[in-house]
Amino acid sequence: MRLSSILSLRRIVNSGFHPFQVIPKPDMWRKREQLQQFTAWQYASERTTVKGAYRKQDKLFHYLNMQREDEKLTEKYHAEQRVSTALAEHDMEYSKFKSILSKSHILLDNIVLAQLAIYEPRSFKSLVSFAKELARQEGMSVIPDDAEFSYDVHVDNSILRDPLPRAVEYPRGAAENHTNKPRKLRPDEF
Amino acid sequence: MPALPRVDRLKPIYTAAKALNFGWRFSDFLKIPNYNGISRYTNQLHRVTFRFCKQSEDSVGVRNFIEERLVEIGKQNPSVVIYAQPVRNTTPTIRAEYGNGRQLQINAKNLSMDDITKDVHLLFSRSGNPVTKLESRQSALVPSIQGQWTPITWLSTAMNTENLPNKNLSTFKSCKTSATEYLQQKNAE
Numbered sequence: 001m002r003l004s005s006i007l008s009l010r011r012i013v014n015s016g017f018h019p020f021q022v023i024p025k026p027d028m029w030r031k032r033e034q035l036q037q038f039t040a041w042q043y044a045s046e047r048t049t050v051k052g053a054y055r056k057q058d059k060l061f062h063y064l065n066m067q068r069e070d071e072k073l074t075e076k077y078h079a080e081q082r083v084s085t086a087l088a089e090h091d092m093e094y095s096k097f098k099s100i101l102s103k104s105h106i107l108l109d110n111i112v113l114a115q116l117a118i119y120e121p122r123s124f125k126s127l128v129s130f131a132k133e134l135a136r137q138e139g140m141s142v143i144p145d146d147a148e149f150s151y152d153v154h155v156d157n158s159i160l161r162d163p164l165p166r167a168v169e170y171p172r173g174a175a176e177n178h179t180n181k182p183r184k185l186r187p188d189e190f
Numbered sequence: 191m192p193a194l195p196r197v198d199r200l201k202p203i204y205t206a207a208k209a210l211n212f213g214w215r216f217s218d219f220l221k222i223p224n225y226n227g228i229s230r231y232t233n234q235l236h237r238v239t240f241r242f243c244k245q246s247e248d249s250v251g252v253r254n255f256i257e258e259r260l261v262e263i264g265k266q267n268p269s270v271v272i273y274a275q276p277v278r279n280t281t282p283t284i285r286a287e288y289g290n291g292r293q294l295q296i297n298a299k300n301l302s303m304d305d306i307t308k309d310v311h312l313l314f315s316r317s318g319n320p321v322t323k324l325e326s327r328q329s330a331l332v333p334s335i336q337g338q339w340t341p342i343t344w345l346s347t348a349m350n351t352e353n354l355p356n357k358n359l360s361t362f363k364s365c366k367t368s369a370t371e372y373l374q375q376k377n378a379e
Contacts, residue, residue, distance in 0.1 A: 089344060091363050119334040121343050141365040148346055 079110035086117035090128045091143035100131040100138070102163035129153050134160065217323040223290050225331070226317065232269065234289045234317040238310070239273040240298075242282040248299040249282035255306045267314060284309065288318025 032050060038060055039046060039053040046052040084094040101108065106127075108116075117124040132142045133153040138160070145151070223234060240256060242249035256274050264272050282298040284306070294316070296309050337343070352359065362368075367375070 086339075093365075118339050120336045121339045122336045125344070143363045143365060146346065148348075149344060 076110060079114040082114040082117060083110050086114070086124060087128065090125060090145070092128050092132060096135050096140050096142070097128065097131050099163075100134050100160075101127075103160040104134065105161065105164055107164070125149065126151050130155060214320040215322055217325050219325050220329040221319050222331070223317050223319065228331075232289075233267060233314065235267075235270050235286055235314055236289060237271045237273070237287040238313065239275055239285040239287075240282075241275045241277050241280055241285065242298070243278055243280060244276050245278070251301045251303050251306050252282040252284075252298050254303040255310075258303070259307060263310065263314070270314070284313065286313040286316075288316070290318040292318035292320070294318075 035050070035053050035057060038057050041047075042053070042056050044052075046056040080094075083097075087094055087097055108127075113124070113127075116127070129145060129151040130153055132145065133155055134157065135142045136144075137155075137157045226232060226234065240252055240260070242252040242256070244253070260272065260274070264270070282301075284296045284298050286294045286296075288294075294313065296313070298306055298309070301309070349359075
């Protein structure tokens with residue numbers, strides 16, 4: 001705290017208090033503390049200086065946005081990779097497995113299948129054995145399970161039907177090209 | 191004078207950069223306090239306080255609720271302590287205190303008796319945990335019931351006593367017949 005020479009007014013450094021401004025100065029400390037929540041992890045001047053921190057914060061917000069957009073796709077990609085790896089352990093092919101599941105109307109997503117493979121390995125193995133037996137009956141060539149870990153599967157071909165139609169995903173936000181007008185509706189679509 | 195800051199200015203950088211000064215996350219998995227409901231269920235609500243005015247029109251709903259429905263609710267939940275506090279010149283509120291120390295306050299100004307019944311039922315059924323957006327639609331106390339996959343989950347026990355390399359374990363498994371197998375089959379015929 002420093003007393004000014006003539007007026008003897010208290011002056012607290014870096015505070016929002018101003019002795020003569022009726023409306024108080026905006027509190028800079030609060031803003032900078034909130035900024036530091038994002039940039040405390042950075043190195044050098046991006047952490048120590050305010051200007052560098054603001055520049056970095058703008059970049060960080062862009063990265064956060066990119067990650068949020070990519071999250072959905074990357075989750076699906078990783079789930080598919082995990083499922084095909086888990087199937088490889090049980091000597092089953094991904095394409096055959098998925099086709100059997102879709103024909104038998106087992107609506108399990110890749111994400112859920114990956115979670116089963118990791119946290120409920122026996123359930124996943126039973127699904128694989130089920131799919132293998134059906135694939136064998138369908139005439140696809142499959143590698144049979146080891147005798148030590150095989151499940152006793154009794155299932156008939158007749159449960160397989162046409163696959164259910166895929167769910168339509170309506171993406172959020174405006175269409176890619178807004179200059180294309182939507183087509184005119186047919187009378188039967190009214 | 192500026193308002194007193196809530197965060198200590200001398201905190202080291204990494205703690206200042208951590209979560210905000212709230213005691214909760216914006217999005218979180220479902221949480222149960224103290225494994226409530228696994229073997230025994232205890233109501234997490236400890237105390238309910240009804241603050242109301244005896245004269246004003248805003249507290250009509252609260253007054254009616256206290257007259258007609260409060261006693262029955264109290265009898266149904268004997269573990270919960272209920273206070274009715276007549277206070278002059280206040281907005282009527284319902285304050286709830288929970289086992290984890292958190293408190294909730296509902297502003298009951300101009301609420302009808304039915305609205306208050308719904309709110310009170312909500313208070314009685316909540317644990318003190320804050321309302322957060324769900325991270326995932328699935329939640330469980332235990333990550334795995336059958337046991338998480340390990341590299342030895344599906345490993346044959348014969349491997350414990352095997353001398354490697356082993357011919358049987360080294361066979362290449364394939365759906366397609368190899369050239370050797372095809373010729374062997376042909377010869378067999």
